[in-house]
Amino acid sequence: MIEFADLRELIAPRSITLIGAGETGLGAWLTRNVLEHSTFAGPIHLVTDRRPEVFGRPTFPSVADIDGEIDVALILLPRGLVPQALRDAQAKGARFAVIMAGGFGEFGDEEGIALDRELREVIAAGSTRVVGPNSPGVGSILAPLGLTIQPGFKDELSPGPIGLIAQSGGVTRAVLQDSHRGVGFSAFFATGNQMDLDVADYLNYFVQDAATKGVALAIESVPSSDRFVEAAERARAAGKPVVMLKTGTSEAGRKAASSHTGAVVGEQGAMRAVAAQHGISVVDDLIHLVNVVHYRLAVTHGNQGWTPRSREVAIVGMSGGSGVLVADALATNGVGLAELDPSTKDRMRLFLPPTLPLSNPLDLADASFRENAFEDSLRLVAQDPGVGALLVIFNAWYENNSMRYAKAAIAVAAEADVPVIPVWMSARGGPELDVLVQAGLLPVRSATEAAATVQSLMADAAGPPTATTSPVNEMISTPRLPDGTILEDRAKQLLDARGVRVSRELVVDTLEAAKAAADAIGYPVILKGLDDSATHRAGTGLVSGAVRTAKQLVDAWNGIADAFRTHTGRDGCPVLVAEFVEGELEAYIGLKRDPEWGMILSLGLGGRWIEEIADAAVLPLPATAEAIENALTASKLARAIERSQLHGAPRAGLLDIAVRIAALGAEHPEISELDVNPVILTRVAAVAVDALITVERCGTDSG
Template identity: 30%
Template sequence: MEAQVSEACAVAASASPAKWSPPSDASRTIKGVHAMLHPRNIVLVGATDKPGNYAERIWNNLIKYKYAGGLYPINARRDTVWGVPCYKDFASLPEQPDHVLVLVPARFAAQVIRDAAAAGARSATIVTSGFSELQDEESLRLAAELQAAIHETGLAVTGPNCLGNLSAGENLFTNIDDRIVTMEAGAVAIAGQSGAIVMAIRQALEDRGVGVGYMVTTGNEAGLETTDLMTYFAADPSIRVIVLYLEGVRDTKAFRDACKAARAAGKPIIALKLGASEGGRAAAMAHTGALAGSIETFDAISTREGVIRVRGLDELIETTECFVHATLPKGNRLAAVTLSGGKRGLLIDAFYSAGLNFAPLSRHASEQLAKMLGPGSIVGNPLDAGFAAVVDPSVYMKSIQIMIDDPDTDIVIIDAELPKAPHELRERNLRIVNEMAGKAAKPVIYISAMSIGFTEFTKSLRKSLPHIAVLQGMDRAVGAIKSLIDYAALPKEVPDIVSSSKPSARAVLERALRSANGAALDEIASKKLLKAYGIPISKEAIAQTAAEAVRIAKQIGFPVVAKVVSAEILHKSDIGGVMLNLTTPADVKKAFETITARVKKLKGKPKLDGILIAQQVKADLELVVGASFDAEMGPVVLFGTGGVDIELMKDVALAGAPLDAAEARKLIGRTKAGVKIGGYRGKPPLHEASAVKALVGLSNLIADAGNRIASIDVNPFLINAKTGVAVDALIVLNNTAARHAAGH
């Protein structure tokens, strides 16, 4: 067995191509990940030949795939294991350890990390489980001890509770998976917290003929996190597409920085993201929190950084295939060739539903097709070349070439699937189209309407066609192509936007947080804070008596609105705490008395702070402007159609905070409310500038407050042709964070 190991290493070393190495000024993270994926040797601590155990399965994979470096098992109680010498400890190894696989029980893992670092190791993978995933007191203690050891030693560590890694260029497979793996240094890198899902993604891509250069399972992420892997993959020139399985984002800034690095390198990040965070659910005390769930917040922030979030594994595979083999388009002008009228209809419907359409062909291309197809033929896009191709098979290939050559098309789609068995004509056509695509400055994409299983022949044929993407399933294919178009339209680098708030506004914020009692600021305190941040509010004042309410109404001018003021009543309309269209002193007196009586009858006897008398603004449109602090992604702002039907309509869009005026206008433009503001069906445009000002101010406020404010709800924000004002506001606090920051 020892001779077998030596022979395998020698063969792999002779065939190994030159490897990329990080520059000397690369970050410690990049150097650490590189050491883990390109180690000089691998040491298995906890080696045992008990049949079927993880250590043996990993050892067998390292032998099977001919890892070129040294392989050293360690077990203090064994002299030999798996037919080779077994070492007592790191000191007895024939060379300094480099990458260490930790397979010992959880209680010994931290000491192994310390001993490995002391012996000169640079990285480790902790396969062992039994840490924070169990959530009992002892497991959490072991997790803290392990994290401390990793921090003290500075080792680059994945795990614990992970299933190992793949580095195809090194023939390194420190994984328990016993399915066949093709060791080719492909353009895809995969990282994720679930070993089973990451392994399934790798297998599915391999079944589709897509090579995976790296696969890293991060487990509990006591050391290296997914963001660290993203940073490394962004720097490695062999990788073109980064695939992630994310259960959560622990460090928002690190995640965004890694996304920016990948975006600057032109590498799309395709992510399958799970779940809604506790932070998002807690923020549901306000409308904004209920509408801005964790997934929506993730999209709002990460999409701007070039992340493509997919909804499931099938969509992930199609999108990855698309980005690996399709060049980025210059625009969204689609062209398609099919041999079926029915398929033509399916293509039109599917792309139209995704907001994409087939472009008119250039005059030259149309004339070429008409001449080729003959008198009476219909030249359209998509082109149904079926009937003409029956008469003259060359028509099909000539049609594809015309579409590719047409300067008025950006993407060429071909309705066809790969054959499952040798087929001379179809193979020849595919190779010709692949050659056309290699010379074209636009993506050429094959689509099959349904998923077709790949045979070994299909996989082999697919690998010989590097310049064309081959997508399966109409809906998934359309989603992948839309992602390709959207990604291509992003700027290569996204500048950071910082808060533009004034020191005076930040001082008002700090005073409001220090003086806050309860879960929320009342409407008066909320509006005072909004006004400090430049958000226009209506004329108003609080009254303690009916007579005072009448006096305030006369000063403001009729008509007015009366509203309950209580930090304990979050949604005033729900309890009859808002009365509109008060046009006389008698109306105001009655409204004051009615609202006061309603509050006294409420269960729990909420404290009544007064009745707010406010200017009634004539509105052409009710908007909602909101913000929240997401536990994973940080501050986010929301804009859309407001009023009492806000949850029913759900016409809202979100963006990361803070915003500048340009980003605020983009956010408005993503909603139906934005269409109305621009002037809808002949109506005059509304005062967009006031909505932009409100969004910028609100985004600065939530960014300055950080996690001390859970959510801000400005609903409604009333807008007409001349102005826009906030007439209601609710600021929900994260009391623990607010009190800690205030020194309480």
């Protein structure tokens, strides 16, 4: 059972103890935020041994000098003093401590690493829950309460429905400044190094917090994916959208992937797959992060839950060229334009000039100067059943018309059940931009920003939780695997034991044995002379063509014997008799244990050019057969199967192998990587022809 810290009393403390108060620099910023920019009625203790008063209030030379218990401690001290300060806070019964200093493990110097270890020990020894270290703080925008060193706190108090979790202090500040474009926040947590409390605890807080309707996450690492996933599912159950920007790459993630699968899946693949499975939208910039949460909440008009009724969008404006520019950017991001419904066009035609082309993008041109024409057009397009979102282009200033356009967008947004997104494609501000911002329409600045935002918004299905608890597994489970690399022969035996259809092969020394092997394997077969000195067998005569009869087998045997003699001057060689798999298409199936996100399955087009093709459908394990089939459907491989008319038995065979490998991966966390490449699709089946498994236990893995 996963449990989360209850952070309600961190955000609404009984008392605040500020260790490191001051009148200059960071100390002043923190002290001012607590004293002047927060609405807090409880006791505030300022602790510093440097001066008897700070901003006219008496200070305590040490925590021990405070009378009675303390509650939330803010520790703003040089890193070397932090462990003792936390001990002091623990001794006074502090329930929470926010540690602001950085310079621990992340600096990498000897002292920092030693302090990192010491601080972890202090945390483990007490019951005080810790934010940070290396956190600029936490706070409530609604209260307001600024337990933070950020000097701009007072200027960015725009209350609203978005909860913010960011690892970095700088990023926290950058996002909170979106208040200046009309975005409102409930509270924020800068997680810092997540030594104790982590992103999952903060996310769970926002799930419980009634004032928070959606969550923006900008994080570099997820210490526990199990806890994170649990919190994400709670958010989904609560109808609160979660949008995530994952920056940087963890130390473990940077470890070079040794398999092809690893290279194809990439660093972001696992994270994106897990996020998708748990209803989290993933974006690639801060500005998109805020946009997506904001629009999702705006379109519901305060109600919960929104799913785009269409993945296609409409563009309306009064500049054709600007509309085309946005359409291009949408296309680059895979977002399609809706075909306007004939009834929409009929109704628009009643008030628009007969020759004006009613296309999408819709360029109203001079017709937009007519009273109501812009607003009525927007309204009709927003109501069109094929339109999932409406982008309104503001490319330039058109005198008094511009304010009318802005007010039209505001009026339509207030009643629409699709997001209405102003694209303010200009560096020129003014009252028209201001009214859009004030009305909460959150204008985007450029075609690319619009497109990236809309892509995430439309992709966000936020459907019901997918069942992940019943992996298909009718096979006998295999014992735990030994550490190291399991090469082709043994890997295929292992897969064979799990019911995977593998190519059959036997090594023989005599023609008689070869005949028996061919009979056992079944014709056609292929013969390969196993001469280690031939790096490339092609052109040496050491590889036969397809051998379909016993008579051809004799010829092939003799041919290889001749070639071997020519090639090495020696008589006789071991010969591999292998099932001849005449392929139409090569796929791969892979497992990779991601250090943050656990075991993931991937599959796609395979063969020698797997890295160049870079086709990977990715999904976290355990997974149902249905989920695996859905992932396959989204891959280039699926299109290739369709094109090659292999959608019958070969596709079913491929899925069967994938499901069995998924079960293997789910049962064997000791597998770090597994490559089955190629899986050859013939006209009648799918056959795993080569395999490689790497087993490596994690230091911290108890599974």
